[in-house]
Each structure stands twice: as structure tokens, then as C-alpha cells.
Amino acid sequence: MxxxxxxxxxxxxxxxxxxxxxxxxxxxxxxxxxxxxxxxxxxxxxxxxxxxxxxxxxxxxxxxxxxxxxxxxxxxxxxxxxxxxxxxxxxxxxxxxxxxxxxxxxxxxxxxxxxxxxxxxxxxxxxxxxxxxxxxxxxxxxxxxxxxxxxGFDCAYDVLLDDYEPQMTTAEVTRLFSELRDELVPLIATLSAREVDTSILHGHFPVEAQRRLVREVISLQGWNPEGWRMDDSAHPFATSFGATDVRITDRWEEGYFASSLFGAMHETGHGLYEAQVAPELMRTPLGHGVSLGVHESQSRLWENMVGRGRPFAEVLAPKVADCFGGALTGVSPDALFRAVNRISPSLIRVEADEATYGLHIIIRFELEQALVNGTLAVADLPEAWNAKYKEYLGIDVPSDADGVLQDVHWSGGLIGYFSTYALGNLIAGQLWGAVNRDIPDLADSLAAGELSRLREWLGTHVHRHGAKYLTPGLLERVVGTGIEVGPFVAYLKAKLSAVYGIALD
Structure with a gap:
């Protein structure tokens, strides 16, 4: 029976x-x-x-x-x-x-x-x-x-936030973002005036050559045509219909290959989370990632901590040289590492460096609350957006296409979503510390292009559980605490000290 x-x-x-x-x-x-x-x-x-x-x-x-x-x-x-x-x-x-x-x-x-x-x-x-x-x-x-x-919620925005990061509150996000902003602002001020040569990232890069580079790199991550596919879209995203059918998308700029490369690594990070959920959880509400904060931790970890890390530059530099040639023939891992980690306030969130990225998210978090609460009219949104970009990042927004219209999320009613991107950075910092503790020679594996040890560690500690544990419970199991700012900031300062050749504390 x-x-x-x-x-x-x-x-x-x-x-x-x-x-x-x-x-x-x-x-x-x-x-x-x-x-x-x-x-x-x-x-x-x-x-x-x-x-x-x-x-x-x-x-x-x-x-x-x-x-x-x-x-x-x-x-x-x-x-x-x-x-x-x-x-x-x-x-x-x-x-x-x-x-x-x-x-x-x-x-x-x-x-x-x-x-x-x-x-x-x-x-x-x-x-x-x-x-x-x-x-x-x-x-x-x-x-x-x-x-x-x-x-039963403290404010209207809590209801929306709970859909994407269950049991997280607006007050807690505000506290975390305040601490994060206090760390990022002086760091950005210290570094943004210093020069780093990024000329190797700009030029003419045929789309077909970019596709080849992307396929080679994400295949190292775990992309497999037997259970995955990649397509083009106006805004990159990942989705899945179970662990054996994962879809990612990318977009291509002929003048800047880093956009497609790191966008693909980001979306493949999302896809790996879904692809490594335990089979017994499929076709249940547990058969997918637990929250968008944890999901973003996976995409940001692969995009930035691996993709923009110094060890993996040993793999990327020869692949970039092989795919594009010309001025990139013989590009060094050090030069590529420095170029892709330059700190400089910019307009576009998905192309922002790791330090300024958090400010892009804080801007959206604040604007979303004002829209939901009715203190900001939709018609006034571009003006408010531009003012915050001037205040937080010190830059002028030349057009709405590069400003308030750059993200797809609000068009689909995904209001309450944006904060999970920066929460994902924080969680990624915590997980990065844990995996390097458990695999002390991880950097050597990444430098050799051997990404399976990291993929398997994430599969065991995060992915296989799907939505079985809410974010606090999952983090308690893996790192022993809830979401914290400190590990991400420590990681970021250590990396940027190497990029800029200065001590950051």
C-alpha cells in the first residue's frame, strides 16, 4: 500500500x-x-x-x-x-x-x-x-x-527577500552591507588611482574564437554536452530541468573577450550546483539550490576566485594566446592576472571588478526598497540611479541603456533578488577559506588546469544537499558560522596585494 x-x-x-x-x-x-x-x-x-x-x-x-x-x-x-x-x-x-x-x-x-x-x-x-x-x-x-x-514580516521588502534568501531579513542585509561598504570604500579609494595595464583585454576578438575559448575553459569546470547546452541571450543566465539537463547562456562583445569568458565561468558555476544535486532529491522541492545567495556563491567563486585567480592564469594565458594570437601571443600569466583584477569604478555590474561590484549591488538594494515602499516613483528611477552611481562610484551615467536598463531582473518582476549577488560574494569568501583549508595544495591543482578536486569538494559539501538545509544550516555545517563579511574581505585584500604589489590590511 x-x-x-x-x-x-x-x-x-x-x-x-x-x-x-x-x-x-x-x-x-x-x-x-x-x-x-x-x-x-x-x-x-x-x-x-x-x-x-x-x-x-x-x-x-x-x-x-x-x-x-x-x-x-x-x-x-x-x-x-x-x-x-x-x-x-x-x-x-x-x-x-x-x-x-x-x-x-x-x-x-x-x-x-x-x-x-x-x-x-x-x-x-x-x-x-x-x-x-x-x-x-x-x-x-x-x-x-x-x-x-x-x-508576520517586519517590512514589505522582507516578503520579497524571503523568496530568494529564505529567512533573511532586510535589517540583516543592511547590517552586512554597511560593514561591507565600510571595507570597500577605502580599499577602492586606495587602488583605483593606481595604474594597471588592461590593454590586452581590448581589441578585436572574433566571436568564433571567443566561443572556442569559452568551451575549452568551461569544459575544465565540468560542462559536458551530454547533459548541458550553451546558447546566446541578451543577458547571460543559467537554468536547469534536473541534474541531467542544464542550460547556460552567454553574450559576446568583439572588442572585449573578458565579458564572455568570465560570464560563462559564472553561469557554469550556477550550472554545476544544479548538476551535482543528489539524484534522490530530483523531482522534489529539494532538488535545486537552496537559495540565490548560495547559488551566487558558486558562480562568483568560479568566476573570480578561480577564473581571476593567479593560479588559473597559468591555464588561461596560453589558451587566450592560442585563441586570439596577435598582440596576445605570448601573454604572460602575471599580465593577464593583473589586467582582469584592476580596480576601477565602472558602469556595468556584470563587468565590475570584485571590489566595486558590491557597491553596484548596494545601489540596487537601496533603490528596490524605495520602489517597493513607494518613496521612489518609477518615472524618477533613472535620476535616482544616476545620482547613486555618482555618490557611490564617482561616475556619470551617459545613458539609460548603460544605467537603469542594463539588468533584466526588474522586467521579470525579480524584485528582492539583487542583494543575493553580494551575499553570494560573502558566502563564497567563507567557502573559499574552507576548501583551501581542506585541500592545502588546491592552488597547484588550479594552476595545472585540474579543477575536479574543487568541483568534487563543492559537490560533497554544498551541491549534493540541494535545498535540504537552509543557508544558515548549510553554512554552519561547512564553515561553522552564519554569513560573515570578514573572510571575503581578507581574501580580496590578499589578492589585490598581489595584483598591485602593496600591502593591504
Whole structure:
């Protein structure tokens, strides 16, 4: 006879299938769909979201959760390390939140997300923020209606943040970001006036040569055509439909090869997280990364700590020389290492150096709160954006395409998301310290292009658990503390001391 736990798993698997079908349709929209398909795709995504939402928030799922918990209790199974115990706990937490949201609202949010993305593509290409205002205004209105579904949170932004980093609060992020900003601002002031030769990063780099370089590098990370694919999109992203079907995208600039290279390493870091989740967690709510903060720790670790690290420059430099030749023939690992780690305030978040990147995120975190709280009107967003870039980074924003329109997130209603990027940096700093403690000769492996030891360590300590442990519990297991600023800052100062040849303390 089927147990209630088995019945619960079957119901949750159906919901996961519907959710992944929607994600597949969304992936297609970003990569393959012709522009005229946008309206119909929005309706498709709204329907899939309504079906998944109705299936998940039903009273039957609540009864199955209660019955499955009772079965586990009767069997004396109460350890948080037990997969079934974790499944019931996680599913109940998500169910309790999702059931407060009307199905029609969930569907409308999905529809607006799909339509908004297409509006953003056109507005960004045309440097036309006015064309984007209606879509962003609608997304904000829907998010405010979503927030109104909940009580028990200290502020409206907490509701949205909890969707991406469960149990994290706006107050805690503000505290961490204040500490991070106090460390970054003087560091940037010290280094940004110092010269580093970055000329090797700029020139003419044919897209086909860039594709070759990217494929060679991400294959070292673990990209495999048997279970992965890579496509082009306006904004790089990663998604997966289970551990055996991982998709990443990239974009290409013929004048700057670092964008595609490190963007691909970043997205492959996301993909590895999904690809190494334990098979027994598939088709359950545990079968994916636990939070976007932890997810970003993986992408930032691979992009920056590996990709922009001095050991891996021994691998990258000859590959860059081989793929592009010309002025890059014989480029040295030291020259490449210094060039890709120059500290200089810049306009574009995804191309920002490791020190200034945190300020890009803090700007967005502050603007999002003002938008959600209604203290900043959508029409005034470009002016506020430009003012903060001048205040925090000391630079003027020449256009909305390079300013407020540069990121895709708000077009899809992903409000509350941005802070997880900087949280990911902090978590990556903690994990980097732990893996170097456990593998003392890791630098030698990276310099030899042998990345499997790092990949396997992350698979064992982070990836295989999926969403089994919330971020605080996962970090407690691996590093012994919650999120901290200190390890990331220590790592950053050690690296930049080597780049600039000065002592930083």
C-alpha cells in the first residue's frame, strides 16, 4: 500500500514537472523564440503557473504533509539530516507561504514577467526608459499586491527577500552591507588611482574564437554536452530541468573577450550546483539550490576566485594566446592576472571588478526598497540611479541603456533578488577559506588546469544537499558560522596585494 509520504512525493513531483515546463518555456523565450511569440508565450506561462500553483497549494497537499509528518514521527525519524524529514519541512514552509497567494495573482505575475522581458529587450536596445515604465510599474503593482498577502514580516521588502534568501531579513542585509561598504570604500579609494595595464583585454576578438575559448575553459569546470547546452541571450543566465539537463547562456562583445569568458565561468558555476544535486532529491522541492545567495556563491567563486585567480592564469594565458594570437601571443600569466583584477569604478555590474561590484549591488538594494515602499516613483528611477552611481562610484551615467536598463531582473518582476549577488560574494569568501583549508595544495591543482578536486569538494559539501538545509544550516555545517563579511574581505585584500604589489590590511 502506498504510504502518505509516497503520495506526497508523487504530488510534489507533478508540481515540479509543471514548474520545469514553465522554466523550459521561459528559457526558450530568452534564447530561441521569435519576437512575435511573446504574447502567446506570456499566456502559456500564466497557465502553467496557475496549474502548478493550484496543484501545490491545495488542501490535499496540506493533509499529505500532516500525514507524512505523522508517519515519520511514528517511525522515530526526526533528524534534519534525513531526506524525508527535510522534504516535509521544506515543502511545508513553501506551501504555507504559497497558499496565501491567490492563484489568479500568481498567474498574472507570470504573465507580466514574460511580457515585461520582451519590453525590456526593446527598451534597452533603443535606450528608451520611457517605453519600459508601463511594464515596470505593472510589475511593482503586482509585487505590492503579493506583499499584501502576508503578515508576520517586519517590512514589505522582507516578503520579497524571503523568496530568494529564505529567512533573511532586510535589517540583516543592511547590517552586512554597511560593514561591507565600510571595507570597500577605502580599499577602492586606495587602488583605483593606481595604474594597471588592461590593454590586452581590448581589441578585436572574433566571436568564433571567443566561443572556442569559452568551451575549452568551461569544459575544465565540468560542462559536458551530454547533459548541458550553451546558447546566446541578451543577458547571460543559467537554468536547469534536473541534474541531467542544464542550460547556460552567454553574450559576446568583439572588442572585449573578458565579458564572455568570465560570464560563462559564472553561469557554469550556477550550472554545476544544479548538476551535482543528489539524484534522490530530483523531482522534489529539494532538488535545486537552496537559495540565490548560495547559488551566487558558486558562480562568483568560479568566476573570480578561480577564473581571476593567479593560479588559473597559468591555464588561461596560453589558451587566450592560442585563441586570439596577435598582440596576445605570448601573454604572460602575471599580465593577464593583473589586467582582469584592476580596480576601477565602472558602469556595468556584470563587468565590475570584485571590489566595486558590491557597491553596484548596494545601489540596487537601496533603490528596490524605495520602489517597493513607494518613496521612489518609477518615472524618477533613472535620476535616482544616476545620482547613486555618482555618490557611490564617482561616475556619470551617459545613458539609460548603460544605467537603469542594463539588468533584466526588474522586467521579470525579480524584485528582492539583487542583494543575493553580494551575499553570494560573502558566502563564497567563507567557502573559499574552507576548501583551501581542506585541500592545502588546491592552488597547484588550479594552476595545472585540474579543477575536479574543487568541483568534487563543492559537490560533497554544498551541491549534493540541494535545498535540504537552509543557508544558515548549510553554512554552519561547512564553515561553522552564519554569513560573515570578514573572510571575503581578507581574501580580496590578499589578492589585490598581489595584483598591485602593496600591502593591504
Amino acid at each position: 502506498s504510504t502518505k509520504l509516497q503520495q506526497l512525493r508523487e504530488r510534489l513531483a507533478e508540481v515540479e514537472d509543471l514548474t520545469q515546463a514553465a522554466e523550459l518555456a521561459s528559457w526558450d523565450q530568452h534564447t530561441q523564440m521569435p519576437p512575435r511569440g511573446a504574447a502567446q508565450r506570456a499566456e502559456m506561462l500564466a497557465t502553467l503557473e496557475r496549474l502548478a500553483h493550484e496543484r501545490f497549494v491545495s488542501a490535499e497537499v496540506g493533509r499529505l504533509l500532516d500525514a507524512a509528518a505523522a508517519e515519520l514521527d511514528a517511525a522515530g525519524r526526526d533528524s534534519p539530516d534525513d531526506d524525508d524529514v527535510a522534504l516535509v519541512f521544506h515543502a511545508r514552509r513553501v506551501w504555507e507561504k504559497a497558499r496565501k497567494v491567490p492563484t489568479d495573482l500568481a498567474g498574472e505575475i507570470a504573465r507580466a514577467s514574460s511580457l515585461g522581458q520582451e519590453v525590456w529587450v526593446t527598451a534597452r536596445a533603443g535606450n528608451d526608459f520611457a517605453a519600459f515604465i508601463p511594464a515596470l510599474t505593472h510589475n511593482l503593482e503586482l509585487k505590492r499586491r503579493y506583499v499584501e498577502c502576508f503578515d
